[in-house]
Amino acid sequence: MLSRVLGRKCSTSNALRSFQVYRYNPQDGKSPHLQDYKVDTSNCVMMLDVLLEIKNKHDSSLTFRRSCREGVCGSCAMNINGKNCLACLTKVGRDEDGIASTVVLPLPHMFVIKDLVVDMTHFYQQYKSIEPWLKTKHQKEDGQREFLQSKEERAKLDGMWECILCACCNTSCPSYWWNTPTFPGPAILLQAYKMIADSRDDFAKERMEALRGEMKIGRCHTIRNCSNTCPKGLNPAEKILQIKGMLG
Ligand code: SF4
Ligand code: SF4
Ligand code: FES
Structure with a gap:
């Protein structure tokens, strides 16, 4: 029903997608690494939806900034598949776009406080x-x-x-x-x-x-x-x- 309201296709195989997300917690002693999440994206239009899905259903420890979710506050800036962007304005990549997996990193060349949060x-x-x-x-x-x-x-x-x-x-x-x-x-x-x-x-x-x-x-x-x-x-x-x- 939701996919009809949003006017987009929703197939189960295409909805389950892989996301590799940068993880770093200065308090756990581990080196920074990419963590792989398989996420059902059938209710996700933008990449911020995916991050919220991960945080709400997979791993509540994932840390990132966001506020307005409509490209106004600027807080969800990060690097997605090699490009700096706002997660709330960046569409989830699909197979038909030739995007099999999505890599999510903090903004480049900034000191990382935790996960996707950089020191501004x-x-x-x-x-x-x-x-x-x-x-x-x-x-x-x-x-x-x-x-x-x-x-x-x-x-x-x-x-x-x-x-x-x-x-x-x-x-x-x-x-x-x-x-x-x-x-x-x-x-x-x-x-x-x-x-x-x-x-x-x-x-x-x-x-x-x-x-x-x-x-x-x-x-x-x-x-x-x-x-x-x-x-x-x-x-x-x-x-x-x-x-x-x-x-x-
Ligand atoms: S990319 Fe730079 S110029 Fe564009 S909105 Fe962000 S800070 Fe401003
Ligand atoms: S050097 Fe930096 S500020 Fe100047 S045009 Fe290139 S990217 Fe923009
Ligand atoms: S959440 Fe405000 S710009 Fe993305």
């Missing part, structure tokens, strides 16, 4: 470093309650405000892997550009100068892994090029 502390510190809040140099006029924007000024933020800070792009970027201490990575550079492009902010010049440097924005070599992986369809590589163009 440095990423958030880098985000904080760009001061992602509006700053002005002038006071509001008498009676003014808000700093207003025209529709055209607001439109300049399109392609940036949609970023959910999932870190799929940063963790797919080779430059970020090797230069994590200094290179902010595509997500943070895109967020910095959002502040630079916002007509309500008076610190565009200072914000730009803060990004200048061979070990900062200069570490981007326009490989575009970031734009290829963004689950929200954003193009951070293009924004980085625009910042570079403005810096001259």
